[in-house]
Amino acid sequence: MKTNLVYFAWVRERIGKPEEEIELPADVVTVRDLLSHLKGLGEEYENALQYPDVIRVAINQEHVEHSEKIAGAREIGIFPPMTGG
Amino acid sequence: MTEITPIIRVQAHDFDLQSELDALTAGRTDIGAIVSFVGLCRGEQGKLSALELEHYPGMAETEMRRIADLAIERFSLLGATAIHRYGKIEPGQNIVLVIATAPHRQAAFDGANFIMDFLKTSAPFWKKEHAVDGTAGDWIEAKGTDDTARDKWA
Numbered sequence: 506m507k508t509n510l511v512y513f514a515w516v517r518e519r520i521g522k523p524e525e526e527i528e529l530p531a532d533v534v535t536v537r538d539l540l541s542h543l544k545g546l547g548e549e550y551e552n553a554l555q556y557p558d559v560i561r562v563a564i565n566q567e568h569v570e571h572s573e574k575i576a577g578a579r580e581i582g583i584f585p586p587m588t589g590g
Numbered sequence: 591m592t593e594i595t596p597i598i599r600v601q602a603h604d605f606d607l608q609s610e611l612d613a614l615t616a617g618r619t620d621i622g623a624i625v626s627f628v629g630l631c632r633g634e635q636g637k638l639s640a641l642e643l644e645h646y647p648g649m650a651e652t653e654m655r656r657i658a659d660l661a662i663e664r665f666s667l668l669g670a671t672a673i674h675r676y677g678k679i680e681p682g683q684n685i686v687l688v689i690a691t692a693p694h695r696q697a698a699f700d701g702a703n704f705i706m707d708f709l710k711t712s713a714p715f716w717k718k719e720h721a722v723d724g725t726a727g728d729w730i731e732a733k734g735t736d737d738t739a740r741d742k743w744a
Contacts, residue, residue, distance in 0.1 A: 514644055514716035515729045566649035568712060582646055582714070586732035589643070589674060589715025590629055590686050590706060 508575070510543075512553075513584035516560065519553035529575075536562045537571040539581065554583075561586055596658035596670040600650050602677040605687050614669040614691050621668050623698035626689045627706055633681030639722045641730075643676040643685065646714035650674065657708040665701040667692050672705055674715060707740045 511524040533542045540557040543550045554560060562569055563582035575581060597613065599605075607626060615621055631641045658670045671689040679685055688709070690701030711732075719727035 511646070513646055513714065514718070563646070563649060563714070566646070566652055568653075582649065584646070584714065585716065585729065587711060587714055588717045588730045588732050589645070589713050590710035590736075 508578055509580045511580060511582045513582065516553045516584050519549055521549050534574055534576070535571065536564075536569060536573050536575060536581075539575055540571070540583075543583075559586060560584070594662050594667065594669060596655060596662060596672065598651055598654045598658060598671075599673045600645060600647070600654070601673065601675060604675070604684055605673045607687065610671050610673065610687060610689060614671060614689060618668075620693060621691045622693045623695040624689065624691050625695070625698040625702040626687065627702050628684055629686040629706075631679045631681050631683050631685055634719075637722055638681055638719055639724075640678045640680045640720040641685070642678050642718040642720060642726075643674075644716045644718070645674070645676045649714050653713045654709060657705055657713065660708070661690065661701045661704045664704065665690070665692065665697040667697060667701045670701060670705065672709060674709070674713065676715070678720070704743055707736070707743060710736045711740045 507526050507528055509524060509526050512520050517523050533539050540554055540560060544554045561584050564575060564578045565580055607628060611624060654672045658672050661667060662670055667690050669691040673687040675685055688702050688705045690698045692698040692701060717730040719730060721727045
C-alpha cells in the first residue's frame, strides 16, 4: 500500500522535501512503527526524527496518538509541536 | 449540535478588525458582549526582521473550525471568528484574530480565551524567525506554558 507523507517546519527542512509517496512494509502497523521505520531510511530522516516522542502526527488531517493504527490512511502529516497564534 | 457557524480563514493578507466585528454584529440586537484578540509579531528588541508562518493547508482550517465549534457549544456563543495569517509577517503586523460574541461578557471573554489557547497548541501552524542580519534563524519552540493554559479548560 502506498501512503502519502507530508512534512512541515523543521521536519520538512531536515528530511529535505515537503512530501513523498512511499510503500510501507506490512509490519508497519502504528504511528510509532512508522516513525521508527522512517528513521532507518537515511541520515536526513534520522536527523528529523531523532526524538520521536516530540513529533506530532496527523492521519487524514486529524491529530492522532503514536499508538494509533495507520491502516487506511490516505495522508499522514508529520511535524513538530505547533507554534501558531 | 450548534447551529452557529464560525467564520474561519487562513490567509496571507492582513485582516481588518472593524469589518470582522461588523460581520458578526450586522443586523443583530441579541449580542451584549464582544471580545476580540489580535496577536501581533514582536520585534524582539530589534533583532527580528520577520516571522515566517507555515501551515498545513486544509488541516489548519479544519482544526480552527473544530476549536471554534467547541467554544460556541461550551460558552453558548452567538458567533465566533478565527483568522490566521501565513507567510512572512514583520514586527508590528497582525498574525491572528479571534472574536467571540455572546449575550454577556463572561462567555465572550472565556470563548475568545478558549479559542486562542487551543489554537496555539493544536492548530497546525509553525513560526520561524528571520533575523535582522538576513539569516534565517530557528523555528520557535513550543512552550510548556501554552499547554498549561490549554489544560485549564479540561
